[in-house]
Amino acid sequence: MQLEKYKIDQHNETLSAAHKRKFAALTADLPHAETIVKKLADFQVAIPSWALGTGGTRFARFAGGGEPRSLEEKIEDIGLLHQLNRSSGAISLHIPWDIPKNGAAIKALAAQHGIRFDAMNSNTFQDQPGQKLSYKFGSMQHVDKAVRRQAVEHNLEVIEHGVALGSQSLTVWLSDGSCFPGQLNFRKAFQNTLESLQEVYAALPATWKMFVEYKAFEPNFYSTTVGDWGQSLLYATKLGPKAYTLVDLGHHLPNANIEQIVALLLMEGKLGGFHFNDSKYGDDDLTVGSIKPYQLFLIFNELVEGMDARGMDHTTDLGWMIDASHNVKDPLEDLLQSVEAILITYAQALLVDRAALQSAQQNNDVVRAQEILQNAFRTDVRPLVAEARLRTGGALDPIQLFRDQQVREQLVKQRGLKTIATGL
Numbered sequence: 365m366q367l368e369k370y371k372i373d374q375h376n377e378t379l380s381a382a383h384k385r386k387f388a389a390l391t392a393d394l395p396h397a398e399t400i401v402k403k404l405a406d407f408q409v410a411i412p413s414w415a416l417g418t419g420g421t422r423f424a425r426f427a428g429g430g431e432p433r434s435l436e437e438k439i440e441d442i443g444l445l446h447q448l449n450r451s452s453g454a455i456s457l458h459i460p461w462d463i464p465k466n467g468a469a470i471k472a473l474a475a476q477h478g479i480r481f482d483a484m485n486s487n488t489f490q491d492q493p494g495q496k497l498s499y500k501f502g503s504m505q506h507v508d509k510a511v512r513r514q515a516v517e518h519n520l521e522v523i524e525h526g527v528a529l530g531s532q533s534l535t536v537w538l539s540d541g542s543c544f545p546g547q548l549n550f551r552k553a554f555q556n557t558l559e560s561l562q563e564v565y566a567a568l569p570a571t572w573k574m575f576v577e578y579k580a581f582e583p584n585f586y587s588t589t590v591g592d593w594g595q596s597l598l599y600a601t602k603l604g605p606k607a608y609t610l611v612d613l614g615h616h617l618p619n620a621n622i623e624q625i626v627a628l629l630l631m632e633g634k635l636g637g638f639h640f641n642d643s644k645y646g647d648d649d650l651t652v653g654s655i656k657p658y659q660l661f662l663i664f665n666e667l668v669e670g671m672d673a674r675g676m677d678h679t680t681d682l683g684w685m686i687d688a689s690h691n692v693k694d695p696l697e698d699l700l701q702s703v704e705a706i707l708i709t710y711a712q713a714l715l716v717d718r719a720a721l722q723s724a725q726q727n728n729d730v731v732r733a734q735e736i737l738q739n740a741f742r743t744d745v746r747p748l749v750a751e752a753r754l755r756t757g758g759a760l761d762p763i764q765l766f767r768d769q770q771v772r773e774q775l776v777k778q779r780g781l782k783t784i785a786t787g788l
């Protein structure tokens with residue numbers, strides 16, 4: 365469903381006076397406000413096709429009603445998000461959860477909503493109905509060459525789907541690893557995986573990137589064959605210039621210094637993309653910024669610093685994606701919160717006084733360095749984010765408008781109460 369433009373205008377009208385007041389107060393002391401608003405307006409975050417329904421936990425799933433029943437309906441839902449916040453202009457697809465039966469038609473539908481196709485995700489971590497060989501003991505690492513070949517061929521198919529949709533990248537997340545000591549020969553598992561990835565890499569179209577996503581644990585709990593950024597970087601380096609590391613915020617061991625990882629990957633030109641989410645314990649896939657907003661800020665601070673140092677374009681040179689799903693919120697409201705959290709944090713990172721920070725670092729002025737970072741983090745930048753939305757035709761308060769227009773109720777009416785979107 366789409367909202368008529370006049371409804372967004374009316375909503376903005378009612379909030380306009382308060383917004384103007386807050387925006388004027390904030391920008392009175394901010395010489396670079398216009399540049400920041402422009403950067404925020406350009407920033408787009410891809411929505412994963414698997415986050416539009418309630419995700420569930422390992423133990424249960426409580427469907428929320430009105431969930432998209434097809435890829436077309438998922439695209440419509442993202443179209444609505446994009447209409448509300450103007451920052452969700454991309455979708456990241458998981459194959460085979462969301463196979464586009466007619467690539468050209470799907471591409472055209474997405475284009476109608478101003479949505480492009482971000483990274484394609486392959487899936488060799490589950491057995492699919494009718495699949496010949498099992499991934500129970502891994503896919504690309506498997507001791508049996510035939511299983512490895514099957515995994516490679518699946519990735520080649522995913523690339524083909526992506527080409528038809530105009531995607532430019534492939535994310536490979538492998539659940540390969542072992543649950544018990546002695547189960548695997550680590551070196552052979554690494555080499556098998558490398559060889560399989562090389563076969564996929566060889567089939568990448570010239571303009572494509574490959575993102576190698578790492579994860580420290582789960583579903584394997586003793587070893588993971590792409591377990592951390594070191595292993596991912598090793599694969600990406602051995603594969604070649606089109607291969608990069610993908611950082612998923614939930615995939616680290618507790619207390620890992622993710623901002624430092626990001627800084628070094630950027631320095632090496634090997635950071636390819638991001639999966640945003642938040643977590644308290646493990647790969648919890650909770651809403652971005654809901655648990656550790658300061659950590660997210662420190663990560664964005666390194667992203668902005670590192671990308672600027674390399675002359676990278678903030679909007680196009682990395683793949684920005686959300687990877688979250690859970691049971692207790694309306695998935696669309698949750699995605700609005702996630703995108704908002706990303707934009708707020710990006711704005712805070714853009715506020716950091718880089719020259720002052722550099723000079724504090726040069727003078728070992730630790731107190732000053734902390735003040736500079738925390739000044740930015742403690743600034744309420746929400747009026748900047750709202751202004752960017754207003755200027756691009758979005759809603760000043762997307763969640764409020766979503767609720768006022770009773771979007772979920774209408775989706776339930778259209779699609780029914782007992783709907784289960786494909787995905788985890």
Ligand code: PSV
Nearest residue numbers: 485537577612639647687788
């Ligand atoms: C694995 O935990 C992961 O983060 C990978 O990105 C998958 O593609 C995604 O979740 C969905 O299962």
Ligand code: MN
Nearest residue numbers: 577612639687
């Ligand atoms: Mn992920």
Ligand code: MN
Nearest residue numbers: 612614647687
């Ligand atoms: Mn994950």
